[in-house]
Amino acid sequence: MGLVLGIDLGTTNSCMAVADPATGHARVLPNREGERTTPSVIGFDASGKVTVGSAARRQAVLHPRDTVFGVKRLIGRRFSDPAVQQLRRLLPYELVADPSGNAAVRVHGQVMTPSEVSTHVLRYLKESAEAQLGQSVEGAVITVPAYFDEVQRQETKAAGQRAGLTVHRLLNEPTAAMLACRFDESRPENIAVFDLGGGTFDISLLHVEDEVVQVLATSGDNFLGGDNIDELVVDALRRIFLKQTGVDLAHNPEALWRLKDAAESTKRALSELEQTAIDLPFLGAGAEGPLHLSLPSFSRTLLENLANRELERLRAPCEQALQDAGLQLEDIHRVVLVGGMTRMPAVRARAEKLLGRPGERSVNPDEAVALGAALEADIIAGTSPELPRVLLLDVLSRSLGIRTEGGRFSVLIPRNTTIPARETKVFATTLDQQTHVDLEVYQGEAPSVDGNRYLGELQLAGLPAAAAGTVRVEVDFTIDADGILQVTAREPATGRKAEVTLRPPTAASP
Amino acid sequence: MSQDPSHDRNPFEVLGLQGTEDLAAIRKAFLRIAAQSHPDRLRMKSPEEKAQALELFLGAKKAFEVLSQPDKRREWSERMARTKPRTPAAPVTPPPEAPAAPAPLRPAFTPAHGVPVAPRPALTPVHGVPVATPPPGAPSGPRPSSGVQPAAVALQLYKLGMVALESFDYAKALDLFSKAAKVAPTPRHQAMELVCRGHQYLSTRFFDRARESFERALQLLPECREARVGLELLDKQSGRYLKGR
Numbered sequence: 001m002g003l004v005l006g007i008d009l010g011t012t013n014s015c016m017a018v019a020d021p022a023t024g025h026a027r028v029l030p031n032r033e034g035e036r037t038t039p040s041v042i043g044f045d046a047s048g049k050v051t052v053g054s055a056a057r058r059q060a061v062l063h064p065r066d067t068v069f070g071v072k073r074l075i076g077r078r079f080s081d082p083a084v085q086q087l088r089r090l091l092p093y094e095l096v097a098d099p100s101g102n103a104a105v106r107v108h109g110q111v112m113t114p115s116e117v118s119t120h121v122l123r124y125l126k127e128s129a130e131a132q133l134g135q136s137v138e139g140a141v142i143t144v145p146a147y148f149d150e151v152q153r154q155e156t157k158a159a160g161q162r163a164g165l166t167v168h169r170l171l172n173e174p175t176a177a178m179l180a181c182r183f184d185e186s187r188p189e190n191i192a193v194f195d196l197g198g199g200t201f202d203i204s205l206l207h208v209e210d211e212v213v214q215v216l217a218t219s220g221d222n223f224l225g226g227d228n229i230d231e232l233v234v235d236a237l238r239r240i241f242l243k244q245t246g247v248d249l250a251h252n253p254e255a256l257w258r259l260k261d262a263a264e265s266t267k268r269a270l271s272e273l274e275q276t277a278i279d280l281p282f283l284g285a286g287a288e289g290p291l292h293l294s295l296p297s298f299s300r301t302l303l304e305n306l307a308n309r310e311l312e313r314l315r316a317p318c319e320q321a322l323q324d325a326g327l328q329l330e331d332i333h334r335v336v337l338v339g340g341m342t343r344m345p346a347v348r349a350r351a352e353k354l355l356g357r358p359g360e361r362s363v364n365p366d367e368a369v370a371l372g373a374a375l376e377a378d379i380i381a382g383t384s385p386e387l388p389r390v391l392l393l394d395v396l397s398r399s400l401g402i403r404t405e406g407g408r409f410s411v412l413i414p415r416n417t418t419i420p421a422r423e424t425k426v427f428a429t430t431l432d433q434q435t436h437v438d439l440e441v442y443q444g445e446a447p448s449v450d451g452n453r454y455l456g457e458l459q460l461a462g463l464p465a466a467a468a469g470t471v472r473v474e475v476d477f478t479i480d481a482d483g484i485l486q487v488t489a490r491e492p493a494t495g496r497k498a499e500v501t502l503r504p505p506t507a508a509s510p
Numbered sequence: 511m512s513q514d515p516s517h518d519r520n521p522f523e524v525l526g527l528q529g530t531e532d533l534a535a536i537r538k539a540f541l542r543i544a545a546q547s548h549p550d551r552l553r554m555k556s557p558e559e560k561a562q563a564l565e566l567f568l569g570a571k572k573a574f575e576v577l578s579q580p581d582k583r584r585e586w587s588e589r590m591a592r593t594k595p596r597t598p599a600a601p602v603t604p605p606p607e608a609p610a611a612p613a614p615l616r617p618a619f620t621p622a623h624g625v626p627v628a629p630r631p632a633l634t635p636v637h638g639v640p641v642a643t644p645p646p647g648a649p650s651g652p653r654p655s656s657g658v659q660p661a662a663v664a665l666q667l668y669k670l671g672m673v674a675l676e677s678f679d680y681a682k683a684l685d686l687f688s689k690a691a692k693v694a695p696t697p698r699h700q701a702m703e704l705v706c707r708g709h710q711y712l713s714t715r716f717f718d719r720a721r722e723s724f725e726r727a728l729q730l731l732p733e734c735r736e737a738r739v740g741l742e743l744l745d746k747q748s749g750r751y752l753k754g755r
Contacts, residue, residue, distance in 0.1 A: 209537070326580075
């Protein structure tokens, strides 16, 4: 059996780590270029050659339309999603709808799903690791935002499988970060993990006791991260340029890339400095020659004012998670900050305000998730000789249920239920002489199914024909530790049964 | 209690507890069982062992959920307080009261996926109540034969309840006192029922509800010593709890 990696497949940066079977410690594996994190940027050239990471990023300004980044925000999403539409206006590459209506990218006339694009990053990481370790890599534990729904998880898993990896488990990012940070085992503690990365925000509340890590509640926002701040800065810079020169850069992908780069480095610089300068020569061309953007001072206050509204969105998930976990602010013993965005002073201040405690930065915010994934890989895939000590009890992040009469969503397994889990509920037929039922499985929190995510369906036929409401059907949802949902419908009187497994484990799972 | 033990087993029993533990101890017990039975811990074991362990895990998880979530716990203790074996198959989650008549149902049309003509039948939730539910007050379980005086039965139940209370088995005591109160609704019986309920709330740190129960017991029966003891205990525990935070 080959090695099992821990991979943090991030929106802007990815990172991989491996656990040492002898000591049980995890270490980060650098990529082929020697970097500990790999930009999640993929460049496609006309001949079909694919470059990944910094190499692709460096060429992005030259080939803005052929360089794809931030696909994690598109994975498993509908093209018609307003968030996708909004993103579409800002991206230099082309966003289209694939035949089934999901968001996809088109490069050189070829349509690729976000999952296929992510495959390139995973393959690059896998090959880097193999070259470095001189061993074949058999599988991986890949991390996903805790607030990803089942479709997004499935797509991520598919990306791993296409890259030739057995995906042993998809681990929630905050939980992974938790595993990587040292904790005191002598007394029970409640820990909040505040994970604000490039594209997603997650908040998880965990209870650690002895060697068991129990996730109490998790919440988040899949469209909130450093990229949002960058986009706001890009937009601000674009407006400034428009005002100064009268030239709009909105349809100039090269300029947008340079603005994006400048926005990101400005944001990073302002985590340390009070103010910085932006100088972008030859950004555009007017009637009487080249035009430059030069801002002698861009202050932290200005950035914070721009970011304020986005950062306000951190509040609702935090409050939701606290409420779901049944905790008060006083019950939280530690706050761990993960994700590059938590370097921003305004974010740290907000985390402290929302969670009642200053955040610890005992872990490297860029690497903690990958390290935790590597440790979990060791736990699940069993590369160490002795049994692992830590046990992780994770939760389902969004409610699961079925469609009932009138398009209402009837929840079987509520969110934040510890998995594995099993729930049974009895339903009755709606029509007279109804001989079959269609069970449509949805995930989400909206009271009607229209607001929720459709996952799949199964049919139970051959019901005894009778008046409406007299035939009962038992619906049973079972989720195993890998998060695979099995739905069974049974008619108790005749014993007829239908079952379906959603998110089938297509790879050889252990 | 015979048909489906996992549903109606006392959650404290499932977790191997007495029934007086606080939330921290309940959680500890659950985590201990989880650490032994979680699938991740059993990757070397045979499928049968895994399946068995999963049942254990799910049972413990359910018990923990019942005891740790206020609404589920209340539901459970109310169910315990009523005659025990009445609804053997009712799952824990749905609300216990079934709607009297499931409202005039209109056929549910769902977006047709290729069956354009026939309306796709959907489902109506029924709240987990099996078809043949015995009427609410129906006698079930062992009942004293008609020849015995109700007062004597109540006294017997009351005595048993006191024994259970002394051994801190509040769930059992609550059950016995509530039966006694049903047979002979004296203030004494009713007050003791409330005291037991108060203790149950206290054991899961629902201090305000516990206080309410004890105080109502005192209103019913001002000389009730057990309620006073309960209130004192409550003051002590809530003080310590608040200080501990």
